Amino acid sequence: MMDISILVNLIYxxxxxxxxxxxxxxxxxxxxxxxxxxxSSGMLIAVVITLLDQxxxxxxxxxxxxxxxxxxxxxxATKVQMTSMPEMVAIFNGFGGIASLLVGSAExxxxxxxxxxxxxAIYMTVLIGGLTFTGSLVAYGKLSEVISGxxxxxKGQQFVNAILLLAIxxxxxxxxxxxxxxxxxxxxILLITLSFLLGILFxxxxxxxxxxxxxxxxxxxxxxxxxxxxxxxxxxxxxVAGSLVGASGLILTNIMCKAMNxxxxxxLFSGFGAVSDTSTGTGEEQGEVSPINAQDAYLILEAASSVxxxxxxxxxxxxxxxxxxxxxxxxxxxxAEVKYAIHPVAGRMPGHMNVLLAEANVSYDVLVEPExxxxxxxxxxxxxxxGANDVVxxxxxxxxxxxxxxxxxxxxxxxKTVFVLKRSMASGFAGIQNxxxxxSNTRMLFGDAKETVSTxxxxxxx
Amino acid sequence: xxSQIILLIFILxxxxxxxxxxxxxxxxxxxxxxxxxxxxxSGITLVGxxxxxxxxxxxxxxxxTAAVFFASINxxxxxxxxxxxxxxxxxx
Numbered sequence: 001m002m003d004i005s006i007l008v009n010l011i012y013x014x015x016x017x018x019x020x021x022x023x024x025x026x027x028x029x030x031x032x033x034x035x036x037x038x039x040s041s042g043m044l045i046a047v048v049i050t051l052l053d054q055x056x057x058x059x060x061x062x063x064x065x066x067x068x069x070x071x072x073x074x075x076x077a078t079k080v081q082m083t084s085m086p087e088m089v090a091i092f093n094g095f096g097g098i099a100s101l102l103v104g105s106a107e108x109x110x111x112x113x114x115x116x117x118x119x120x121a122i123y124m125t126v127l128i129g130g131l132t133f134t135g136s137l138v139a140y141g142k143l144s145e146v147i148s149g150x151x152x153x154x155k156g157q158q159f160v161n162a163i164l165l166l167a168i169x170x171x172x173x174x175x176x177x178x179x180x181x182x183x184x185x186x187x188x189i190l191l192i193t194l195s196f197l198l199g200i201l202f203x204x205x206x207x208x209x210x211x212x213x214x215x216x217x218x219x220x221x222x223x224x225x226x227x228x229x230x231x232x233x234x235x236x237x238x239x240v241a242g243s244l245v246g247a248s249g250l251i252l253t254n255i256m257c258k259a260m261n262x263x264x265x266x267x268l269f270s271g272f273g274a275v276s277d278t279s280t281g282t283g284e285e286q287g288e289v290s291p292i293n294a295q296d297a298y299l300i301l302e303a304a305s306s307v308x309x310x311x312x313x314x315x316x317x318x319x320x321x322x323x324x325x326x327x328x329x330x331x332x333x334x335x336a337e338v339k340y341a342i343h344p345v346a347g348r349m350p351g352h353m354n355v356l357l358a359e360a361n362v363s364y365d366v367l368v369e370p371e372x373x374x375x376x377x378x379x380x381x382x383x384x385x386x387g388a389n390d391v392v393x394x395x396x397x398x399x400x401x402x403x404x405x406x407x408x409x410x411x412x413x414x415x416k417t418v419f420v421l422k423r424s425m426a427s428g429f430a431g432i433q434n435x436x437x438x439x440s441n442t443r444m445l446f447g448d449a450k451e452t453v454s455t456x457x458x459x460x461x462x
Numbered sequence: 463x464x465s466q467i468i469l470l471i472f473i474l475x476x477x478x479x480x481x482x483x484x485x486x487x488x489x490x491x492x493x494x495x496x497x498x499x500x501x502x503x504s505g506i507t508l509v510g511x512x513x514x515x516x517x518x519x520x521x522x523x524x525x526x527t528a529a530v531f532f533a534s535i536n537x538x539x540x541x542x543x544x545x546x547x548x549x550x551x552x553x554x
Binding site: 019020022023024026027028029032033035036037039040043046047050051053055056057058059061062064065066068069070072073074076077078080082085088089092093095096098099100102103105106107109110117215216219222223225226227229230231232233234235236237238239240241242243244245246247248249250251252255342344349350351352354355358359361363364365367369 | 464466467470473474477478479480481482484485486487488489490491492493494495496497498499500501502503504505506507508509510511512513514515516517518519521522523525526527528529530531532533534535536537538539540541542543544545546547548549550551552553
């Protein structure tokens with residue numbers, strides 16, 4: 001008779017393969033859905049075979065928790081608005097983190113303390129899991145605007161962080177090698193507390209505009225926590241799956257940083273917007289803005305043969321994506337070439353705008369990236385900037401004193417006419433002034449983006 | 463024990479390299495589904511949680527059961543929402 005543990009491990013290998021192939025298929029829009037299905041099948045077989053493991057002797061609690069968690073997950077996934085995806089992913093990252101922390105803790109209370117390798121693995125699991133959990137909760141709070149999106153900086157921050165890291169280090173040394181200073185339970189509770197504190201202090205200074213980077217990084221951490229838990233229970237499938245997620249999160253983090261022309265250290269430790277801004281600080285006169293009404297904008301759009309739509313988070317807030325798609329179709333029917341230029345950090349998480357436009361039935365092959373459109377920008381008749389601000393700010397190219405100087409942008413100011421749909425003259429999420437609004441080829445369409453676009457749509461129909 | 467740890471580290475290193483190779487090629491259009499899909503995979507900690515909550519030690523059961531709850535939200539919610547998003551990506 002075959003030993004059940006061999007079967008379990010064979011199934012784990014199969015699950016790992018399904019995760020790998022699934023992730024690979026997520027790389028193309030045509031195969032992505034199948035890829036996700038394969039990956040979920042991998043998860044299913046891994047979970048089912050684990051339930052058959054001999055060490056599992058009582059199923060009542062597992063069944064209850066599985067059921068309750070699945071119900072919560074089901075409702076969260078089916079009810080969430082696409083505009084709220086960043087919050088959703090943030091909170092799910094946090095749940096992954098806390099689950100790994102709990103697994104590490106569960107093993108800690110039954111394991112022999114005289115095993116530095118095991119203690120090290122538990123230490124890492126609890127630490128990463130805990131900071132992922134509270135860090136994600138803070139990110140969730142910032143994204144849903146329960147707490148201010150402004151960078152929160154205070155005096156002595158570096159000092160507090162240094163003390164915290166030192167305390168975490170001492171707890172680690174105690175846990176691995178000494179085990180004498182405090183009781184094992186106190187050690188665990190102290191470690192959990194410190195890891196929670198670290199997560200909070202890590203995310204709270206970071207401004208809302210940098211949340212795409214933070215979410216990508218926390219995504220990576222949730223994977224690394226699972227990976228560390230794999231070392232605790234010496235389980236290969238946790239290590240493989242966890243490190244795949246860890247790697248993917250790190251790559252996305254890197255892409256986001258590049259899109260903002262900043263290093264990860266700069267994003268995490270500088271408190272964006274706290275940088276001195278010479279262009280507005282000196283009270284330099286930016287000139288007059290030229291407003292335009294929807295009727296006149298319609299006449300220009302009607303004559304345009306190429307239109308580039310540049311969406312930002314404001315489009316999501318106004319829920320204007322469906323109206324935008326309708327306008328895009330009318331423009332196409334009118335003979336114009338319509339494309340959507342999406343900046344990698346537009347929105348509150350990587351790829352956020354793409355999902356919103358996909359939801360509104362915009363074909364994904366008309367979504368283009370800045371480097372595709374910038375070289376041909378002079379030939380574009382009209383750029384419609386809908387709720388985007390910092391990603392079209394020419395200061396990134398022209399003003400060395402600007403905090404976003406050097407960030408790759410969508411160079412809409414090079415097109416023939418720019419329409420900026422905006423609620424008011426307030427500055428963007430990054431809190432900096434945008435000279436685009438004062439350029440001679442820019443026209444401001446003030447008002448709610450959805451209403452403005454709907455008015456344009458009715459002009460076309462009428 | 464030592465040889466086992468080395469083996470696990472071996473797997474870790476290879477998986478990270480594999481992950482980097484896989485993800486570098488994903489177009490930015492799919493970054494959100496990629497992230498939520500990857501997030502669902504990180505719910506693999508559910509396997510560890512099940513092993514813990516099936517034990518006979520009361521404290522381990524309690525912690526493990528809580529872990530099963532959170533991990534299953536992550537897994538079920540993550541895969542479903544990814545599927546929902548990907549269903550919206552269409553080409554004309």
